[in-house]
Amino acid sequence: MTTSLTTLVRTQPDTVAARAVDVARSALLQEVPPSEVGDHLGVEAETEAERTVTHFFACSRPGYVGWRWAVTVVRAYRQKTITVAEVVLLPGADAIIAPPWVPYRERLQPGDMSPGDLLPVADDDPRLVPVYTFGDDPLDADDKAQVRDVAKELYAGRVRTLSREGRDLAAQRWYDGDGGPDSPLAQAAPQPCSTCGFLMRLAGPLSETFGVCANGDANDDGRVVAFQHGCGAHSEVRLAKKHEPQPLPEHALDTTLGADDYESF
Secondary structure: OHHHHHHHHHOOOOHHHHOOHHHHHHHHHOOOOHHHEEEEEEEEEOOOOOOEEEEEEEEOOOOOOOEEEEEEEEEOOOOOOEEEEEEEEEEOOOOOOOOOOOOHHHHOOOOOOOOOOOOOOOOOOOOEEEOOOOOOOOOOOOHHHHHHHHHHHHOOOOOEEEOHHHHHHHHHHHHHOOOOOOOHHHHOOOOOHHHOOOEEEOOHHHOOOEEEEOOOOOOOEOOEEEOOOOOOOOOOOOOOHHHOOOOOOOOOOOOOOOHHHHHHO
């Protein structure tokens, strides 16, 4: 109970400091032009310091709609003199502020890279694992030393390969993307990709879920698609009779013309 009362007392603005509106405005005008300072908006007590309050003034600086000037003043114990501690510009509830900073690596989207761009991968990237973990000495005759040569042959000289976590992230990204079952194209498709003759199945752990579209007329040609995906270019799509091209009538010959008439043409 004592703690609550103490906190309550500390949140009340110091009377002398709260009345020092002119002192706060004078300090503010020493930092910024008068044209950028508006009305006094109020005062707020600092909860972590006794006899310290912050005065707020409207900001009329161009481009800072909703911002406000904050002037913090403090009064020493048993003193009536006010000291200005800080003058800053702070965003208000309706201020236009920059969005939260997102690191460059997280801002990259597919298609952002241009020819010549480089995107290094961290050594500890969880999406990759080394293709071997022992046998570093090529001269070692131990059986484990042969793993290095075998891994080099199986993985075509790659130092690292996709980890299980990297594979699962890719699968989830593909399934949730435009090549998955929930895309507008798939929702309007007559049949899924799993029954399409143009589907080329993948090998490995993803072979039961994904394939590659090989239909040059389809939007997803050359892209990974889920078996539940689909489009209107399915190999077994047939037009309804009313949509089929109408057959042309047989040619009609005019038999009323004579031989001489034909020669005139």
